[in-house]
Amino acid sequence: xxxxxxxIDFALSVYAQPxxxxxxxxxxxRYQVSVTLLLCCAWLDFRGVGASPDSIRAHAGEILAWExxxxxxxxxxRRQLKRESEANVAVAEIRTKIKQAxxxxxxxxxxxxxxxxxxxxxxxxxxxxxxYYQIPSDCDSFGAxxxxxxxxxxDTLTGQTx
Numbered sequence: 001x002x003x004x005x006x007x008i009d010f011a012l013s014v015y016a017q018p019x020x021x022x023x024x025x026x027x028x029x030r031y032q033v034s035v036t037l038l039l040c041c042a043w044l045d046f047r048g049v050g051a052s053p054d055s056i057r058a059h060a061g062e063i064l065a066w067e068x069x070x071x072x073x074x075x076x077x078r079r080q081l082k083r084e085s086e087a088n089v090a091v092a093e094i095r096t097k098i099k100q101a102x103x104x105x106x107x108x109x110x111x112x113x114x115x116x117x118x119x120x121x122x123x124x125x126x127x128x129x130x131x132y133y134q135i136p137s138d139c140d141s142f143g144a145x146x147x148x149x150x151x152x153x154x155d156t157l158t159g160q161t162x
Contacts, residue, residue, distance in 0.1 A: 005152070007114035008107075010046065011039040013152065019144035031133050034064055036106060040113040041125035042142070046149050049118050051125035053132045063112045071109060074102035 005013065014020055015035070027033040037060055044051050051059075078098045085092040126142055129135075 007040065007043050008110055010043045010152070011036070011110050014039060014042060014145065014148050017144065017148050020148050023142065023144040027135070031135050033129070033133050033135070034067055034109075036067065036109040036113060037064060038126075038129055038142075038145070039110070041129045042145055042149055044118055044125040046153065048120075049125070050121045050123050051118060051128050052121055052123045053128045055119065055121065056125075056128055056132050059116045059118060060113060063109060063116075066112070067105075067109045071102060071105045074098055074105060078102055 015024065024033075024035045024038055027038065028035050037056070040060070041051060041056070078095055081091055081095040081098070085095040126145075130137070
């Protein structure tokens with residue numbers, strides 16, 4: 001039996017799936033959801049740890065504030081430069097550097113969330129993240145994300161390394 005992946009490996013593996021990426025980005029753009037927190041909650045559920053909205057607020061609030069102060073402005077700049085970068089090589093190079101900084105900052109958020117000592121609870125972390133961000137209960141319940149988690153769980157049980 002394989003060991004369960006650490007948060008960084010889990011997040012990168014899950015997010016590498018185009019359907020998961022699209023689902024996460026839709027939630028980010030529609031509800032201002034932190035993709036890194038969403039992936040963290042998926043990881044918590046994958047491991048059977050869970051999290052309540054209060055524990056998310058208590059354990060991740062400072063990290064999410066840093067993400068909003070650092071990652072989000074970089075993302076906004078990168079998006080604003082997209083059209084201009086298509087016609088201007090210098091702007092395209094600047095946009096590439098901003099994207100690299102954004103990805104580095106997101107990785108820092110993942111590292112920080114991975115270091116949090118989450119206390120086991122009976123509440124599903126993905127359900128709690130919906131409550132935390134006040135996402136309507138009729139929204140898709142993370143179909144692509146849950147499907148990828150199920151694949152990873154099966155791989156973990158069978159010893160596969162996909």
